[in-house]
Amino acid sequence: MVVITLQRNKCIGCNYCVELAPNLFQMSKKDGKSVLLNTKEKKGFYTLKSNDFNILEASENASKACPVNIISVKIN
Amino acid sequence: MQKIELMAPAGNFESMQAALDNGADSIYFGVEQLNMRARATVNFTLEDLPEIVKRCEAKNVRTYLTLNTIIYDHDLSIVKTLIKQAKQVNITAVIAMDQAVIAVAREHGMEVHISTQINITNIETVKFYALFADTMVLSRELSLRQVKYITDQIEKDQIKGPSGRLIEIEIFGHGALCMAVSGKCYMSLHSHNSSANRGACKQNCRKKYTVIDQETGVEMELDNEYIMSPKDLCTIDFLDQVADAGIKVLKIEGRGRAPEYVAKVIKCYREAIDSIANGNYSKEQVITWMQELEKVYNRGFWSGYYLGQKLGEWSKGSGSHATQKKVYIGKGVHFYPKAKVGEFKIEAYDLSIDDTILITGTTTGAKEFQLKQMLVNDEPLLKGTKGDSITIPLDFRIRPSDKLYKIVENKVEV
Numbered sequence: 001m002v003v004i005t006l007q008r009n010k011c012i013g014c015n016y017c018v019e020l021a022p023n024l025f026q027m028s029k030k031d032g033k034s035v036l037l038n039t040k041e042k043k044g045f046y047t048l049k050s051n052d053f054n055i056l057e058a059s060e061n062a063s064k065a066c067p068v069n070i071i072s073v074k075i076n
Numbered sequence: 077m078q079k080i081e082l083m084a085p086a087g088n089f090e091s092m093q094a095a096l097d098n099g100a101d102s103i104y105f106g107v108e109q110l111n112m113r114a115r116a117t118v119n120f121t122l123e124d125l126p127e128i129v130k131r132c133e134a135k136n137v138r139t140y141l142t143l144n145t146i147i148y149d150h151d152l153s154i155v156k157t158l159i160k161q162a163k164q165v166n167i168t169a170v171i172a173m174d175q176a177v178i179a180v181a182r183e184h185g186m187e188v189h190i191s192t193q194i195n196i197t198n199i200e201t202v203k204f205y206a207l208f209a210d211t212m213v214l215s216r217e218l219s220l221r222q223v224k225y226i227t228d229q230i231e232k233d234q235i236k237g238p239s240g241r242l243i244e245i246e247i248f249g250h251g252a253l254c255m256a257v258s259g260k261c262y263m264s265l266h267s268h269n270s271s272a273n274r275g276a277c278k279q280n281c282r283k284k285y286t287v288i289d290q291e292t293g294v295e296m297e298l299d300n301e302y303i304m305s306p307k308d309l310c311t312i313d314f315l316d317q318v319a320d321a322g323i324k325v326l327k328i329e330g331r332g333r334a335p336e337y338v339a340k341v342i343k344c345y346r347e348a349i350d351s352i353a354n355g356n357y358s359k360e361q362v363i364t365w366m367q368e369l370e371k372v373y374n375r376g377f378w379s380g381y382y383l384g385q386k387l388g389e390w391s392k393g394s395g396s397h398a399t400q401k402k403v404y405i406g407k408g409v410h411f412y413p414k415a416k417v418g419e420f421k422i423e424a425y426d427l428s429i430d431d432t433i434l435i436t437g438t439t440t441g442a443k444e445f446q447l448k449q450m451l452v453n454d455e456p457l458l459k460g461t462k463g464d465s466i467t468i469p470l471d472f473r474i475r476p477s478d479k480l481y482k483i484v485e486n487k488v489e490v
Contacts, residue, residue: 013151014270014274029153030154032153032154067115068115
């Protein structure tokens with residue numbers, strides 16, 4: 001299972017994650033920060049669990065590119 | 077001559093209070109992510125705006141909201157929210173770079189200041205932005221001669237902003253400088269995907285580098301390994317010339333700096349500006365101020381480009397050359413208002429009579445003084461150690477969230 005986590009409050013809205021993983025991330029038009037799609041929040045962390053390993057490469061690219069290191073990708 | 081406005085950086089409530097207590101005429105600060113210190117944990121939130129205004133208005137201090145990154149389409153909504161809210165709570169002005177921010181601010185009747193990120197270097201650009209803004213920060217790379225030409229032309233041509241007042245020129249007076257022209261740098265973006273122009277500079281110019289000839293593998297001999305890290309700007313030793321250049325606002329850099337830095341730097345520049353106004357600015361005072369400024373974070377000082385220097389002076393190390401540093405001792409416990417005594421718990425090291433101490437807090441700001449009297453576990457002792465409870469007579473109130481530090485000498489390795 002691929003587990004992607006976004007610590008949203010630290011986002012500076014640079015848009016890299018959206019460029020690299022447009023199916024997973026979107027910029028919020030409300031506050032200009034990144035949104036990890038189809039997730040729920042728990043203590044400021046937004047987590048996506050998926051069995052679709054096709055999302056792994058894009059999410060890892062987004063994680064590596066994030067200047068404030070708020071995207072983590074793990075395989076469980 | 078109109079007295080220069082002293083503008084202080086406020087990265088958080090501690091620094092803001094330190095600025096207010098030490099004589100700032102105005103403060104500038106960021107809210108949320110759209111400012112040049114987006115990475116730092118030193119930003120206020122939207123909810124803090126009313127408290128900022130309340131504390132500043134009580135001291136007649138003007139408030140400037142920095143909204144000076146480059147702006148993408150997905151930012152436009154938060155830009156509008158921020159400006160609307162700022163206008164509502166009576167923030168004095170917005171410091172802007174992007175035309176979108178300028179437009180939205182004008183739409184909401186908000187005063188606009190042009191950020192140094194726009195790099196104004198000539199009078200025609202001043203005329204252009206006078207359509208939208210009342211105050212403009214000039215490029216940090218101009219000489220005072222060039223600055224004076226601009227301020228003279230504003231006067232001569234009567235260039236006025238939307239408020240109907242003559243355009244006021246602001247320059248940076250003290251603090252960090254970039255190797256790039258006023259922040260327009262792509263180095264951090266290039267190496268870390270982390271854009272300085274979105275307030276996320278990684279400061280990789282501050283590191284040590286060697287230059288290697290790829291063909292031969294020979295390392296180039298350099299006088300200084302910190303070839304991209306300029307020393308910090310300091311103008312206090314020629315502030316009379318700065319004043320003569322006709323500027324109206326002197327900005328102190330440092331929203332990422334500690335509250336005691338803000339306290340010290342603002343106090344020195346307050347005294348310097350006042351002494352120029354009173355006609356008693358002297359070399360002796362400059363020596364004292366310089367010694368004080370060297371105590372807090374600095375990369376060594378130089379005069380920037382103001383006196384006509386062609387190239388930068390490079391720092392001799394990666395970190396601070398400060399002659400002093402703070403050591404955490406403990407935290408506030410209680411304040412007894414009748415007796416005017418503050419109680420602290422020592423959690424680390426020790427504290428002795430005659431030590432210089434620093435108390436910081438979101439409402440307390442940064443208060444530094446020499447310890448002349450204390451009770452250790454209710455007894456008048458000369459020294460308290462870890463675990464002890466101490467009480468100190470104070471002429472200001474402290475809070476349980478306050479931190480107590482000792483100021484010690486910092487040995488600088490160069």
